[in-house]
Amino acid sequence: MNLAKWAWDEANVGRVVQLLDLHRPRPGRPDLRNFEWFYLDRLCHSELLTLKGHSSVAFSPDGKRLASASADQTVKLWDAQPRSQESTPDAKTR
Numbered sequence: 001m002n003l004a005k006w007a008w009d010e011a012n013v014g015r016v017v018q019l020l021d022l023h024r025p026r027p028g029r030p031d032l033r034n035f036e037w038f039y040l041d042r043l044c045h046s047e048l049l050t051l052k053g054h055s056s057v058a059f060s061p062d063g064k065r066l067a068s069a070s071a072d073q074t075v076k077l078w079d080a081q082p083r084s085q086e087s088t089p090d091a092k093t094r
Contacts, residue, residue: 001023001036001037001040003019004016004019004020004036004040005036005040007019008040008043008044013044016040016043016044017044020037020040020041020044023037033063035059035061035062035063037063038059038062038063039059039063042059042063053070053071054068054069054070054076055069055070055071056068056069056070057069059080060080063080064079064080065077065078065079065080066078066080
């Protein structure tokens with residue numbers, strides 16, 4: 001992941017994607033990717049998801065879910081894998 005981060009810092013997105021692909025799990029093998037892999041993958045594919053009106057975002061440690069918050073104090077929970085909204089909690093957070 002250090003090489004991928006260095007490639008990102010050098011604005012070499014193609015190399016980052018190439019290095020990340022080396023760590024994709026093979027069929028029948030355990031998935032050993034962690035936060036760094038998912039973080040760099042999202043940086044390389046930031047065009048895939050734009051949350052209009054939500055200015056704060058936090059990913060779960062496994063990179064599979066995220067929470068977004070807006071200025072009107074609403075929070076939305078998202079399944080980051082298929083990029084769809086999971087739920088909107090009833091209570092507003094402060």
